[in-house]
Amino acid sequence: MPQNEYMERWRKLHGRRLDHEERQRKKEARQGHKASEDAQNLRGLRAKLHQQKRHKEKIQMKKQIKQHEERNVKSAAEQDPSTPLPNYLLDRSNPTSAKALSSAIKNKRADKAARFAVPLPKVKGISEEEMFKVISTGKKTAKKGWKRMVTKPTFVGPDFTRRPVKYERFIRPMGLRYKKANVTHPELGVTVQLPIISVKKNPQNPLYTQLGVLTKGTVVEVNVSELGLVTAGGKVAWGRYAQITNNCENDGCVNAVLLV
Amino acid sequence: MATILPPPSKRQRREALERTQLQADVTPAPIEAGSFKARFVDSDSNQLAEVVEIPLADANEKNVSILLNTLLGRDREDFTPYRFRIHIPSSDVVIDTYPSPQEFLAVLRSHGITNPFETTLTLSAEPQAVFKVQAVTRMANKIPGHGEAILAAQFSPKNSSRLATGSGDNTARVWDCDTGTPKHTLSGHTGWVLAVAWSPDASRLATGSMDKSVRIWDPETGKAVGKPFSGHSKWVNSIAWEPYHQWRDGTPRLASASKDATVRIWLVNSGRIEHVLSGHKSNVSCVRWGGKGFIYTSSHDKTVKVWNAVDGTLKHTFAAHAHWVNHLALSTDFVLRTAFFDHTKDIPKTDEEKREKAKGRFEKAATRQGKLVERLISASDDFTMYLWDPDEGTKPVARLHGHQKQVNHVTFSPDGALIASSGFDNHTKIWSARDGKFINTLRGHVAPVYQCAFSADSRLLVTASKDTTLKIWNMQTCKLAVDLPGHQDEVYAVDWSPDGKRVGSGGKDKAVRLWCN
DSSP states (O other): OSSSHHHHHHHHHHHOOHHHHHHHHHHHHHHHHHHHHHHHHHHHHHHHOOOOOOOHHHHHHHHHHHHHHHHHHHHHGSOOOOOOGGGTTTTTTOHHHHHHHHHHHHHHOGGGGGGGSOOOOOOOOOHHHHHHEEEEOSSSHHHHHOEEEESSOOOOOTTTTOOOGGGGOEEOGGGBBBOEEEETTTOOOOEEEEEEEEEEETTTTTTHHHTTTOOOTEEEEEEEGGGGBBBTTTTTOOOEEEEESHHHHHSOOOEEEOOO | OOOOOOOOOOOHHHHHHHHHHHHOOOOOOOOOEEEEEEEETTTTTOSOOOOOOEEEEGGGGHHHHHHHHHTTTTGGOOOEEEEEEEEEEEEEOEEEEEHHHHHHHHHHHHOSSSTEEEEEEEEEEEOSSSSSOOOOOEEEEEEOOOOOEEEEEOOOSSOOTHHHHHHHHSSSEEEETTTTTEEEEEEOOSSSSEEEOTTTTTSEEEEEOOOOOOEEEETTTTTEEEEEEEEEESOOEEEEOOOOGGGGTTOOEEEEEETEEEEEEEETTEEEEEEEEEEEEEEEEEEEEESSSSSEEEEEEEOOOEEETTTOOOEEEOOSSSSOEEEETTTHHHHHHHOOTTTTOOOOSHHHHHHHHHHHHHHHHHEEETOOOEEEEETTTTSSEEEEGGGGSSOEEEEOOOOOOOOEEEEEEETTSEEEEETSSOOOOEEEEETOEEEEOOOSSSSOOEEEEEEEEESSEEEEESSSOOOEEETTEEEEEEOOOOSSEEEEEEEOOTTTOEEEEEEOOOOOOEOOO
């Protein structure tokens, strides 16, 4: 850490090096080569940090490119919208996704046959050996092995308090807890990150449902209140079921598909 | 099969226990003995009667209202119900809702009056309508008929038995609300019908459409009158009729605002264009024809313009808004719309008498401190509204800010005391029309509120929202009175009939719904 702005002060007193611009240009021209070399040759923590930085830069870059592309597209505002709209909505570019979501859900609710169908009807079984790790506790007792740690991601409700250590049979690690799921609407392809309310059904085992284990195929209830969906009775719909589609323990996130 | 929650902790159990014990204590507070002195003023702070002493035990709003009527020397038949606001002495705090006798002292003390018996309270009395509209509570009819979404709806000014709607299926329809049946289908337009407007004498109906034309219909026969008015080069957003008391020898005029940035004034009988008001630079979103001979237009070019109706010249340009101006409302909208129809239901015989009555009603509604004042409010995409007095020049009376998203719709209450504004932030806000002061926010909708309409007695407000419901609000308490679910999709248009009996609404689910109590 510099004690004060000595570099700036020096620059103010003496100006820049005479070849500053030239060096700057060359440095910039070298950047690509430098990045490539770093990406290939860095090892260990430095490689990790470099990749993180690069990843963020790439996201920024992609976003910017997308923005430019959007700007270049001819706007469809000149065309009349296909569905009739009142005059006060005519010239507005409406964010229609959430709305389309709600009407799609309504249409789907009408055909009852689809009600109990889920996108992933079958999943691979997970044995208890894989699910639980035996924890041996106690000072003298490497023998005492009645405690289990859940090795899969879990959802733990907001008002969960731990039992006393003595009575705590299942440990759900903090690092593997999830509160939010990326929920996709299957027909619209809209993905929204929504808070999980509860785990409704884990197809593996009712015990896993109780523990709130999130595995592929689990049905969770998500909070859709921010989408502003409304039931036929005029009440705000806020809980809706979704099925998990990925192996959360491998991916580090929960992806789910809305059951409509 | 859900995740099992642990049993409540000791702390939670203790709190629950405390809650139950607290709730048990519900004995009403006793009314304290004593009295206070009251000075009655009207809304312009002119003193109405001498200062009187009122015993606290009897000081509910109804009794005080009767007392004031008696002080003013009225007969029992002429009694007007009043609503009171309490002005706190030596500060500009105003208590909007009159407290009950039990909580009277507590409310005063909470505003810093330690000894109410020593101070004289100023009560500003606002006359209420002598008739009372009851809140609609149920859906009376669901009338299918339109093939596409309903975009506009308006009740006939005469009574609640006729409703006109414009739809995306290129027709307008007139409905018989007494029987809940379709009356006429007005087909002829080749584009969506975006605007419907009844003439103030209920003899004509004007529709404006996406096909750039305005058509006039006879609502009794359902036939078109004359040719369509063509001249606009883009769709028609809004239509305003000339106020009835200004009709010259039976030739009404009407103004239509269009996307093509012009407003055209038509002679209805011949279909001739009298004036083209061109001056706006963009889409004209709304037009209003005031009773003092001015036409008010708002536009997406951020301005509100005032025109002379007679010669079509520009009088003022109000350029305070920072974004599109979406909607306009006049303090006299209701009387201009209903002309000579009022709650007494006696319609004058001759045209001359009708004009006299319409003029009288307009002047009664617009007179403020001996002057004819017509206030204008404009709602904008910049989240604010401005209250204007066009006679006072181009300086706004007040800037009404508080909405968190675009303001879509704004209305004056029929008695001209309140302003309701609804916007895309899901809220409706209530403002005082006198000085633009914020009164309350009506929260309840969970999606943008598209339109709102006051009941004829100004005591209730109905709002229509994207969340498929209508909600009725009580203006005295600013609370939800009735929730009206029933629409299956967004509600685009709502109107409360001028006689207060029915509410009509239409939206994306294509069926007109009529609500009554």
